[in-house]
Amino acid sequence: MAWIQKLSRASGKESVEDLMQQKKQLLVAVDRYNRIFMGSRGYGFVDWDLLNKRMHWDGAFWENLGYSQQDMDHISDSNHFLEYVHPDDREIMNNAIRGQLKNQHNGEVTCRIRRKKGGYIWAEFRTSAVRDENGWVSFMSGIAFDVTKLKQTEQALLISEARHARIIKSSNDGIWEWSADHGGFHFSNRCWEQLGYTEHDDVVNQGIDRVQAWRARMHADDGEVFDKVLRDHIRGKRPFDIEYRIKGKDDEWRWIRARGQMTYNEKGEPKRMSGTNMDITQLKNAEERVIKAKEAAEKANRAKSEFLSSMSHELRTPLNAILGFAQLFELDSNLNSDQLANVEEIKKAGHHLLQLISDVLDLAKVEAGRMSFSLEEMTPIRLLKECVVYLKPQASERDISITTEYNGLEEQTICADCVRYKQVLLNLISNAVKYNRDGGSVHITCSITKDDQFRLSVKDTGIGIPAEYQHQLFQPFNRLSAENSHIEGTGVGLVITKQLVEHMGGQLSFASQENVGSEFWVEFPIQYEQTDVSARERTEELWNSDVNEIPELEITTTKKILYVEDNPPNQRLMQQILARYPQLQLEVAGESLRGIYLARTSKPDMIILDINLPGMDGFETLDVLKKDPQTENIPVIALSANAMAHDIKRGEESGFETYLTKPIEIGKLIATCNQLLRDK
Numbered sequence: 256m257a258w259i260q261k262l263s264r265a266s267g268k269e270s271v272e273d274l275m276q277q278k279k280q281l282l283v284a285v286d287r288y289n290r291i292f293m294g295s296r297g298y299g300f301v302d303w304d305l306l307n308k309r310m311h312w313d314g315a316f317w318e319n320l321g322y323s324q325q326d327m328d329h330i331s332d333s334n335h336f337l338e339y340v341h342p343d344d345r346e347i348m349n350n351a352i353r354g355q356l357k358n359q360h361n362g363e364v365t366c367r368i369r370r371k372k373g374g375y376i377w378a379e380f381r382t383s384a385v386r387d388e389n390g391w392v393s394f395m396s397g398i399a400f401d402v403t404k405l406k407q408t409e410q411a412l413l414i415s416e417a418r419h420a421r422i423i424k425s426s427n428d429g430i431w432e433w434s435a436d437h438g439g440f441h442f443s444n445r446c447w448e449q450l451g452y453t454e455h456d457d458v459v460n461q462g463i464d465r466v467q468a469w470r471a472r473m474h475a476d477d478g479e480v481f482d483k484v485l486r487d488h489i490r491g492k493r494p495f496d497i498e499y500r501i502k503g504k505d506d507e508w509r510w511i512r513a514r515g516q517m518t519y520n521e522k523g524e525p526k527r528m529s530g531t532n533m534d535i536t537q538l539k540n541a542e543e544r545v546i547k548a549k550e551a552a553e554k555a556n557r558a559k560s561e562f563l564s565s566m567s568h569e570l571r572t573p574l575n576a577i578l579g580f581a582q583l584f585e586l587d588s589n590l591n592s593d594q595l596a597n598v599e600e601i602k603k604a605g606h607h608l609l610q611l612i613s614d615v616l617d618l619a620k621v622e623a624g625r626m627s628f629s630l631e632e633m634t635p636i637r638l639l640k641e642c643v644v645y646l647k648p649q650a651s652e653r654d655i656s657i658t659t660e661y662n663g664l665e666e667q668t669i670c671a672d673c674v675r676y677k678q679v680l681l682n683l684i685s686n687a688v689k690y691n692r693d694g695g696s697v698h699i700t701c702s703i704t705k706d707d708q709f710r711l712s713v714k715d716t717g718i719g720i721p722a723e724y725q726h727q728l729f730q731p732f733n734r735l736s737a738e739n740s741h742i743e744g745t746g747v748g749l750v751i752t753k754q755l756v757e758h759m760g761g762q763l764s765f766a767s768q769e770n771v772g773s774e775f776w777v778e779f780p781i782q783y784e785q786t787d788v789s790a791r792e793r794t795e796e797l798w799n800s801d802v803n804e805i806p807e808l809e810i811t812t813t814k815k816i817l818y819v820e821d822n823p824p825n826q827r828l829m830q831q832i833l834a835r836y837p838q839l840q841l842e843v844a845g846e847s848l849r850g851i852y853l854a855r856t857s858k859p860d861m862i863i864l865d866i867n868l869p870g871m872d873g874f875e876t877l878d879v880l881k882k883d884p885q886t887e888n889i890p891v892i893a894l895s896a897n898a899m900a901h902d903i904k905r906g907e908e909s910g911f912e913t914y915l916t917k918p919i920e921i922g923k924l925i926a927t928c929n930q931l932l933r934d935k
């Protein structure tokens with residue numbers, strides 16, 4: 256060892272006892288160092304004698320790499336040492352040695368050292384050069400130890416850092432960090448790039464002022480919200496996630512989505528907040544375009560509804576005259592049978608037109624999602640019976656039988672809207688009759704399916720639907736070539752039916768074979784609870800009232816009725832209807848002001864008001880009448896061609912006793928007179 260040799264070189268003048276004493280001390284020291292070397296496990300202690308090219312190794316460094324005592328001879332020859340170093344690292348090792356030989360006192364180098372059985376470990380060498388009086392390095396001593404684990408961790412860290420950097424770069428997000436305790440702020444260049452700046456722009460290089468620069472560019476409306484969200488986040492109330500506008504270099508507004516997370520010190524004080532900025536300008540612009548498109552579509556839809564509503568009004572007004580006069584003719588006992596048949600034709604055509612108008616309106620309403628449903632527990636078979644009674648006369652005209660099979664389900668309930676469910680049944684059964692052959696049959700079956708659905712199926716023996724047309728079945732106005740036949744229809748009934756069923760939570764299906772027949776069925780989940788009696792009664796009441804029947808007028812004393820209507824045929828119609836009842840004296844006003852005047856002067860017992868009057872409409876007229884003490888107590892009813900659900904609702908809410916729609920139904924008018932003019 257170097258220091259023993261040094262000691263021996265310097266020890267010429269000492270006595271033998273001194274020498275013996277020193278030797279003893281030396282042996283104790285050598286023993287101690289040996290223990291330290293051997294106890295230091297993986298460490299290697301090297302003392303390299305450059306003159307003799309020998310490296311003296313202590314410790315278990317090489318032993319741990321699998322080398323034996325014999326191998327140490329080879330390793331200790333410094334001519335061979337580099338053979339144990341990884342070929343790629345030899346240059347590094349040589350440079351380190353050269354550096355130390357030249358001028359450095361201490362040196363450190365990390366390189367790969369070969370294991371005996373192959374493979375390498377990472378080892379760190381830390382050495383010091385020992386120089387003689389001339390400055391030549393005679394010894395190089397130091398330690399070597401295994402740093403493979405450290406190196407692996409370091410490499411894993413580098414890989415993970417590189418991965419994070421790649422992810423951040425590819426995400427195109429800017430990153431920022433704010434030292435809440437020291438006040439420092441870091442924005443990555445990407446944050447500025449998002450605003451159109453490059454790293455050469457002054458603003459990017461303004462140190463701490465960058466925060467002010469950033470804040471100054473923020474939209475005034477968003478700055479306050481930003482501060483509030485930040486304050487809430489620091490207090491732990493909510494995550495920091497905010498969208499704000501900020502002005503770019505080109506003075507255009509950009510949208511940034513900023514997300515971040517505050518960390519706290521052990522005392523719970525805010526320490527550091529890190530986060531990302533995402534440029535969401537394009538997303539926001541697209542969102543804005545979608546909102547605008549939606550608004551435009553809604554506007555168009557409103558325009559469509561308004562068009563349909565006014566079209567309905569325009570069509571109903573002349574229809575009112577046609578159907579009203581036809582009803583009057585029917586009541587005329589002077590008509591012969593041919594004339595009566597002609598009247599019947601007029602009524603049929605009028606009703607067909609009316610059906611078309613209602614279908615188109617229904618379709619538009621369902622499509623716009625504006626049809627209201629009142630879903631309640633109801634008994635489908637009760638409605639079915641009503642429909643069969645209603646359609647049997649039509650079926651027997653062509654000798655078509657309608658049979659039913661209830662399977663004990665008369666009291667079974669489902670949840671649906673009575674009016675709409677009946678509309679569904681009427682459509683399916685009337686189609687089964689319409690598209691049947693003369694003398695055919697319609698069979699209606701009720702059953703419960705395996706998955707607890709109440710199924711009502713309508714099966715006919717009619718013309719069926721050719722397979723090639725079946726996929727077009729639910730397309731509006733598509734009559735699948737029935738338009739070439741004598742069978743009347745509009746091609747929208749089934750579309751509405753399907754939509755109604757689905758809106759009520761049911762399902763409509765069909766199967767059909769050309770020239771054999773069709774089967775249409777609707778399924779609704781069954782209700783397990785007992786039927787609520789009042790609901791049952793309501794259902795019964797609804798369908799037992801026959802609005803087409805004209806009741807007897809129960810008024811015996813003379814009553815005055817004022818009719819405010821601008822359309823002359825409608826005025827004449829009302830005159831002729833009421834002329835049949837001598838108790839009812841009619842006075843007609845062609846516009847609102849005259850109507851109000853007559854109401855004040857003649858004091859009628861009831862007023863019938865049209866809504867679409869020129870100048871002052873029916874609602875305004877009603878308002879005037881109700882505010883005037885002379886007329887406030889006179890019952891006013893509306894009779895209007897505005898027949899959309901919202902018109903009726905508005906009318907009822909405005910203070911009309913009742914809201915009747917055109918075409919006028921004489922039965923309903925008389926029933927209203929009975930109710931409002933009854934002798935007290």
Ligand code: ADP
Nearest residue numbers: 686690719734735737744745746747748749773
């Ligand atoms: P419409 O009966 O007014 O034409 P629908 O929407 O009710 O309109 O029916 C659409 C088309 O489907 C009909 O025109 C007809 O061609 C066909 N169709 C409907 N029901 C039946 C049926 N039971 N048998 C044969 N064809 C039918």
